[in-house]
Amino acid sequence: MAGCIGDDEEPGEEPDEEHEEPEDPGEPADGEDDTDEEANGVLVEGGDSHSFDGSGPEVTPEIELRQGVLTVEFTHDGERNFRARMVNIEGEPWEDIQLLNVFRGTDGSSMMAVDGGLYRVDINADGDWTIDIDQPEILTEDVEEAPFETSGSGWAWRGPFRAEGVSEVNATHDGERNFIAWTHDAGGNQSLLINEIGEYEGTNIFRPDEGAFWINIEADGNWSIEIE
Structure with a gap:
């Protein structure tokens, strides 16, 4: 069992060099009326944090998540892919969430929207790993309005942002593998923004869509994204 701090299949193969459609992060979470929260300056309510570490394939203990935004910080020192899947204990298989599918030796962060409920994290790895899960409180004052530009390296997430109407996206990437960016909102809606290699x-x-959104980036090099 994975080690909790605080509170069989073979490891995946390396991704194909050929361009291929990324996996959909999962079914949208059910939206909810957040009018009162926005009126009080809270865009998304926060939840608990959970930290796990281990080596090789493991399954974490149950954790309880609330509906909202989930962020993940991860490390892995193996030679093959590092995969993690959020399994909804009380739900249907289609409600499970592909949390990570990361090339060997990659550290980084990721985010998505989730439904509330009980989950376990099913981890497929061939080396030592850590996963830190958080559900941060998001305030309306945290939202950055378009136009904006953001940059980074490797797997990362940015936001929240807000843009109105048809917007232009300018992006760069100097890596060798997939460069993929999804937008997510707190209601679980997602849109494929970039899919290149x-x-x-x-x-x-x-x-x-109307309202605030986040950008989740999968990359192996330096990248920049500008929306105007």
């Missing part, structure tokens, strides 16, 4: 510099169109 290798070095990239280009522009496309983004039509955001």
